[in-house]
Amino acid sequence: MPATRRTRSAVLATLTALLLGSAGCSSGASGEPVDAAGPPRSGGTLTWAIETEPITLNPHQYAQAKARLLVWNSFEALLTHDRDGNLVPWLATGYQVAPDGLSYTVALRTDVTFHDGEKFDAAAVKANVDQLRQPGYAPAVAAVQLRNLKDVEVVDPATVRFVLTRPDVLILDFLASPQGAQVSPRSLRTAANLKAGGTDVVGTGPFVLDGYAPGQELRYRKNPAYDWAPPTAGHTGPAHLDRITYRFLKESSVRVGALTSGQVQLVEGVPATDQPLIAGNPTLRLHRELNSGSAYSYYFNVSHPPFDDVRVRRAFRDAVDVDAVLRAVYQDTATRAWSVVSPASRFYDKRFEGSYGGNPERANALLDQAGWTGRDAAGYRTKDGRRLTVRLVQSAPFVRDRRDILAQAVQAAVRQSAGIDLAVSVVDQGTATEALNGNRYEVFDNSRADTDAGAALNLLLHSQGAINRVRSRDAELDRLLDTGQATGDPQRRTGIYADLQQRVVADQAFVLPLYAPADQVAASNRVGGVGFEPTAGVPASAYDLWIGG
Amino acid sequence: MGRDPADGRGDRDGTRLRPEPPARLRRVPRNRLRRVPGTRLRPVLRRLGTGAVVLWAAATAAYLALLAAPGDTVDSIVGDGADSPQIRAQVVAEWGLDRPEVVQYLDYLWRLAHGDLGRSYLLQRPVAEVVGDQLLPTLKLALAAAVLGVALALLASAGTAGSRRPWLRRVTSTTELVLVSTPPFLIGIVLLSLLSFRFGLFPVAGDRGFAALVLPAVTLALPIAGLLGQVLRDGLDRALDEPFVVTARSRGLHERAVLVRHALRHALLPAVTLAGWLFGVLLGGSVIVEQVFGRPGLGQVTLTAVTGKDMPVVLAVVVLSAAGYVLVSTAADLAYLLIDPRLRRS
Numbered sequence: 001m002p003a004t005r006r007t008r009s010a011v012l013a014t015l016t017a018l019l020l021g022s023a024g025c026s027s028g029a030s031g032e033p034v035d036a037a038g039p040p041r042s043g044g045t046l047t048w049a050i051e052t053e054p055i056t057l058n059p060h061q062y063a064q065a066k067a068r069l070l071v072w073n074s075f076e077a078l079l080t081h082d083r084d085g086n087l088v089p090w091l092a093t094g095y096q097v098a099p100d101g102l103s104y105t106v107a108l109r110t111d112v113t114f115h116d117g118e119k120f121d122a123a124a125v126k127a128n129v130d131q132l133r134q135p136g137y138a139p140a141v142a143a144v145q146l147r148n149l150k151d152v153e154v155v156d157p158a159t160v161r162f163v164l165t166r167p168d169v170l171i172l173d174f175l176a177s178p179q180g181a182q183v184s185p186r187s188l189r190t191a192a193n194l195k196a197g198g199t200d201v202v203g204t205g206p207f208v209l210d211g212y213a214p215g216q217e218l219r220y221r222k223n224p225a226y227d228w229a230p231p232t233a234g235h236t237g238p239a240h241l242d243r244i245t246y247r248f249l250k251e252s253s254v255r256v257g258a259l260t261s262g263q264v265q266l267v268e269g270v271p272a273t274d275q276p277l278i279a280g281n282p283t284l285r286l287h288r289e290l291n292s293g294s295a296y297s298y299y300f301n302v303s304h305p306p307f308d309d310v311r312v313r314r315a316f317r318d319a320v321d322v323d324a325v326l327r328a329v330y331q332d333t334a335t336r337a338w339s340v341v342s343p344a345s346r347f348y349d350k351r352f353e354g355s356y357g358g359n360p361e362r363a364n365a366l367l368d369q370a371g372w373t374g375r376d377a378a379g380y381r382t383k384d385g386r387r388l389t390v391r392l393v394q395s396a397p398f399v400r401d402r403r404d405i406l407a408q409a410v411q412a413a414v415r416q417s418a419g420i421d422l423a424v425s426v427v428d429q430g431t432a433t434e435a436l437n438g439n440r441y442e443v444f445d446n447s448r449a450d451t452d453a454g455a456a457l458n459l460l461l462h463s464q465g466a467i468n469r470v471r472s473r474d475a476e477l478d479r480l481l482d483t484g485q486a487t488g489d490p491q492r493r494t495g496i497y498a499d500l501q502q503r504v505v506a507d508q509a510f511v512l513p514l515y516a517p518a519d520q521v522a523a524s525n526r527v528g529g530v531g532f533e534p535t536a537g538v539p540a541s542a543y544d545l546w547i548g549g
Numbered sequence: 550m551g552r553d554p555a556d557g558r559g560d561r562d563g564t565r566l567r568p569e570p571p572a573r574l575r576r577v578p579r580n581r582l583r584r585v586p587g588t589r590l591r592p593v594l595r596r597l598g599t600g601a602v603v604l605w606a607a608a609t610a611a612y613l614a615l616l617a618a619p620g621d622t623v624d625s626i627v628g629d630g631a632d633s634p635q636i637r638a639q640v641v642a643e644w645g646l647d648r649p650e651v652v653q654y655l656d657y658l659w660r661l662a663h664g665d666l667g668r669s670y671l672l673q674r675p676v677a678e679v680v681g682d683q684l685l686p687t688l689k690l691a692l693a694a695a696v697l698g699v700a701l702a703l704l705a706s707a708g709t710a711g712s713r714r715p716w717l718r719r720v721t722s723t724t725e726l727v728l729v730s731t732p733p734f735l736i737g738i739v740l741l742s743l744l745s746f747r748f749g750l751f752p753v754a755g756d757r758g759f760a761a762l763v764l765p766a767v768t769l770a771l772p773i774a775g776l777l778g779q780v781l782r783d784g785l786d787r788a789l790d791e792p793f794v795v796t797a798r799s800r801g802l803h804e805r806a807v808l809v810r811h812a813l814r815h816a817l818l819p820a821v822t823l824a825g826w827l828f829g830v831l832l833g834g835s836v837i838v839e840q841v842f843g844r845p846g847l848g849q850v851t852l853t854a855v856t857g858k859d860m861p862v863v864l865a866v867v868v869l870s871a872a873g874y875v876l877v878s879t880a881a882d883l884a885y886l887l888i889d890p891r892l893r894r895s
Contacts, residue, residue, distance in 0.1 A: 049843075055671055136643035139636040140627075195673035214682050215845030249753070249843040253738060257746035258753045397856040430620015430858060433627075466633045 057197025698773030784816025
């Protein structure tokens with residue numbers, strides 16, 4: 001199965017490169033991209049080809065990082081992040097935290113209306129949070145992001161107070177997240193399929209959802225009344241574009257072809273193989289940005305052998321030359337990660353760069369010390385007659401960025417340099433969940449695109465975490481995570497998460513960080529204002545986009 | 550030692566290998582088909598009955614298969630996100646997954662019998678709406694592809710059957726073989742790259758008018774034309790070797806008339822047998838073609854539902870396809886009667 005898929009993609013890549021390459025070359029001499037967008041201009045229509053069709057259009061149900069660029073077109077949150085990861089007001093005008101950290105009082109804008117004419121006020125905010133806590137509506141949000149929320153109080157129409165059961169700074173991250181986006185209370189009451197969203201579930205954003213053709217496209221039109229852009233935006237007032245259509249094109253070669261032939265003006269998701277094509281075309285531009293949150297990493301299951309021994313964990317890391325592996329799979333387009341936290345996050349700790357990995361001698365010495373001294377007929381290390389096998393189970397529906405191919409490259413590397421047998425299986429979601437819940441795995445792979453890396457680390461590393469596949473029961477780790485969540489001062493939080501990374505990456509070697517997930521947008525040079533959402537690092541909404549005359 | 554069903558001139562060589570051929574089709578009185586209403590109704594009822602059994606069997610088989618698949622429904626609803634007992638309990642309560650499986654199955658059948666297909670776990674919308682939205686684009690695509698494929702196959706086989714122009718025959722036959730063995734995925738990408746990206750003749754994506762239908766329909770039609778063409782040509786060749794062809798020619802019939810009026814009728818029988826296969830190809834092919842061309846349709850819905858283990862949608866698609874099969878095979882049986890008058894006797 002992986003073999004045929006690889007052949008298929010190789011054939012495809014070659015074929016499209018040949019066919020498209022000739023098209024690209026004939027359209028002009030290559031050189032520096034020419035900027036044809038000019039100054040920002042109002043009016044016009046754009047078509048943007050995106051890879052992922054959202055499962056739901058209701059922001060409360062948001063679960064796909066790839067769908068984030070759609071959310072902020074028609075919905076908005078109380079707060080948002082600026083480029084440095086600080087929270088800035090959006091639908092709020094500011095917030096105040098109580099000295100005991102147990103309540104947050106948020107002042108709201110008074111000039112905002114929803115697309116259906118409903119007024120945005122404190123009652124609307126409360127209606128949204130109450131809806132999120134309805135049983136069966138958004139179980140994951142209620143159980144994770146709103147875990148420490150006691151109640152929401154309407155102080156006056158322009159002030160709302162979030163009362164907590166214990167100090168939790170991540171409530172602010174929730175207020176800046178898609179799940180915390182504000183939906184019109186009327187939509188909450190009357191929408192035909194509230195959880196699925198649609199044209200009858202509306203927000204306050206710069207665009208109004210005009211039409212949804214499942215399997216084909218989403219159509220938005222400008223909200224002419226819009227006048228409450230956040231300070232992070234490139235302009236104020238209504239959006240530049242009259243209309244924007246997002247077309248779902250799942251095949252990357254088809255997306256790129258549609259762009260080079262001018263049928264769409266922007267595409268999202270450009271795989272490594274197609275990036276030279278864009279770069280070589282003077283009428284196109286490639287924009288790239290690292291995602292925030294946690295890096296794509298292999299987490300070692302420390303609850304049973306062989307990874308209960310820190311020496312084996314270190315040996316596994318030293319057996320892989322991550323740079324070589326990334327180059328083989330992604331050419332030069334991937335950014336190596338050195339810590340469990342993405343290099344794009346404000347909490348990223350540089351200290352670990354170059355501190356481990358790519359050292360087969362040390363890997364072999366460590367394995368010898370750990371007692372894996374035997375070798376079987378296939379050349380793998382053994383101990384007491386058992387082969388040094390570690391299993392990585394990947395769920396096929398969630399494999400992206402060719403992570404299955406990357407796993408094969410790591411597999412070859414650890415086998416060759418240290419005699420470790422990495423057994424990779426790409427299976428359906430049910431089988432994967434069974435293996436994970438039944439503790440029948442040694443390696444777990446994951447990356448999370450949370451804007452606050454602390455939220456990702458809570459899920460992945462806390463002994464009570466909802467995706468703790470390390471299965472660590474580490475009191476020190478729990479203490480650091482809890483303190484990080486309860487500490488308001490950014491400086492002190494950075495220090496806490498630095499200590500945490502020291503423990504996870506250096507002292508305990510719980511993870512092998514591989515690369516920092518990134519998003520790419522390729523656009524015609526007539527399109528201006530292409531950018532990424534600050535901190536999150538995913539493509540921004542269409543608010544700042546314009547098309548040159 | 551065949552006989553021409555369209556030209557039942559009698560049994561010249563005396564060996565009765567097949568039933569006595571009837572008179573020419575045009576001489577068969579139309580009303581003979583509906584002569585005895587009672588005896589005509591019974592087969593129809595039997596057909597409807599077997600159809601219902603097929604539907605039930607398909608729904609049940611799909612239900613059992615999904616039940617037997619690893620992981621439970623809660624797993625697929627939770628996905629790869631946060632997973633805690635609290636979240637699971639909510640999911641179970643919301644969908645009534647704590648009831649015994651037999652009860653869930655009977656409940657499902659009961660609702661199915663009343664035309665209620667349930668709600669999609671993944672998309673949170675009524676299944677009838679999810680599938681209903683996507684039915685028309687797929688039907689359009691399938692119909693266009695089927696008509697185009699059959700037309701191409703007829704042209705290719707009728708144009709090259711017999712021993713005239715051997716070089717053309719060889720070229721056509723090879724092309725057909727290549728088309729049959731090329732994955733539609735590749736055909737689609739090549740057509741797109743050339744005709745859409747390079748020359749800009751057709752738009753790439755969506756269900757937006759005739760121009761956007763051309764490339765997907767051609768992609769889906771080519772493999773159909775390839776296989777059907779081979780089968781038809783083979784049938785034509787056999788028929789042209791039969792004695793009745795000599796008779797027909799000796800009556801001074803033009804070669805084209807011999808081919809179309811006499812030989813083609815023979816060749817059509819095995820081709821019609823492939824109707825079920827054709828339906829399968831259209832259904833399976835639409836998954837790939839819709840993905841490549843960014844078209845809405847049932848194929849896309851099926852793919853998403855199967856990978857996400859979205860049970861209500863998968864079941865709806867299975868039942869719908871079973872209904873399609875029943876319909877197509879009934880149509881094929883009727884077509885036999887039209888093509889071969891000998892079969893109307895039994």
